[in-house]
Amino acid sequence: MQIRLLQRKGNVDEKRFLAGLNDTLLKLKGPLDVEIKLQHFSQLGWPVVEINGDDVEIFGELLTEKIGVTPYNLSRIELHGNYRGTVKSFDSDLIVDIGLEQPKAAYVKVKLSSVRAQLADGKGWLPPREIQELYSLVPETPISIRITKCQNESKLEGWLSDTQTKMFDDWINCGLDRIQVYDCLRPRLDWAMTKAKLERDVVSIDQMNLTTHSVLCKVGTDAVGLIPKLGAILRQSELRPFIPQRVKGKRGELSHGL
Numbered sequence: 001m002q003i004r005l006l007q008r009k010g011n012v013d014e015k016r017f018l019a020g021l022n023d024t025l026l027k028l029k030g031p032l033d034v035e036i037k038l039q040h041f042s043q044l045g046w047p048v049v050e051i052n053g054d055d056v057e058i059f060g061e062l063l064t065e066k067i068g069v070t071p072y073n074l075s076r077i078e079l080h081g082n083y084r085g086t087v088k089s090f091d092s093d094l095i096v097d098i099g100l101e102q103p104k105a106a107y108v109k110v111k112l113s114s115v116r117a118q119l120a121d122g123k124g125w126l127p128p129r130e131i132q133e134l135y136s137l138v139p140e141t142p143i144s145i146r147i148t149k150c151q152n153e154s155k156l157e158g159w160l161s162d163t164q165t166k167m168f169d170d171w172i173n174c175g176l177d178r179i180q181v182y183d184c185l186r187p188r189l190d191w192a193m194t195k196a197k198l199e200r201d202v203v204s205i206d207q208m209n210l211t212t213h214s215v216l217c218k219v220g221t222d223a224v225g226l227i228p229k230l231g232a233i234l235r236q237s238e239l240r241p242f243i244p245q246r247v248k249g250k251r252g253e254l255s256h257g258l
Helices: 014-029 056-066 112-119 128-135 162-174 186-195 223-231 244-255
Strands: 002-004 035-041 047-052 082-090 094-100 106-110 142-150 156-160 178-182 202-209 212-217 238-242
Touching: 014 035, 014 056, 014 186, 047 056, 082 106, 082 128, 094 142, 106 142, 112 128, 112 156, 112 162, 128 244, 142 162, 162 244, 178 223, 186 202, 186 212, 212 223, 223 238
Parallel strands: 106 156
Antiparallel strands: 002 047, 035 047, 082 094, 082 142, 094 106, 142 156, 178 212, 178 238, 202 212
């Protein structure tokens, strides 16, 4: 069985990326009777993997759950279905790439009005750039959506999924700053944290996908203050802050109509 994994290499060195992907696949495979072979990258950069063996269906489910698998063809999209993807752009509407490549490349549009309804209390004056910065919705950010329209390639629309909005709510209610790290494999991030002597400033590191991580800071630790220290080591990576108090403050302004 051939599948496309929902994971691009981004700015990560290809050899390191493939090694990291191979390690991840082998750990996920465990004792399952599955043969794994990386075939190539698809035209849009998704790793294409061939899997065979008695436990191929079980392993396929694990890949879907832990890494993500692209639907690849528009014919596989179901109305009101939930799909994982990555942010392609957010200049006006939020454009999400869920890995559709046939019959031609297609992306899901989450209208700005929908994003505002879910993340900004429906306030029409909040610009997309500000929402992007508040929630770190930059290109290649992993995101989950629900399909609301799928007539053809040019009419694919959706909303953020309940899972996605709940994750943001949990992050905000937690109250702790986060550093969103892009284009970095986990071993390199761990090494950088040690080199920068930041282990005591961090509670945990959540892996959003193979190359994207969310670093949860301890109480009283300012993400903006840590980013220059970590960024000086991870020069090929992009680092963004997620600051709950900033989001709460903006929501407070919105609720008072300021």
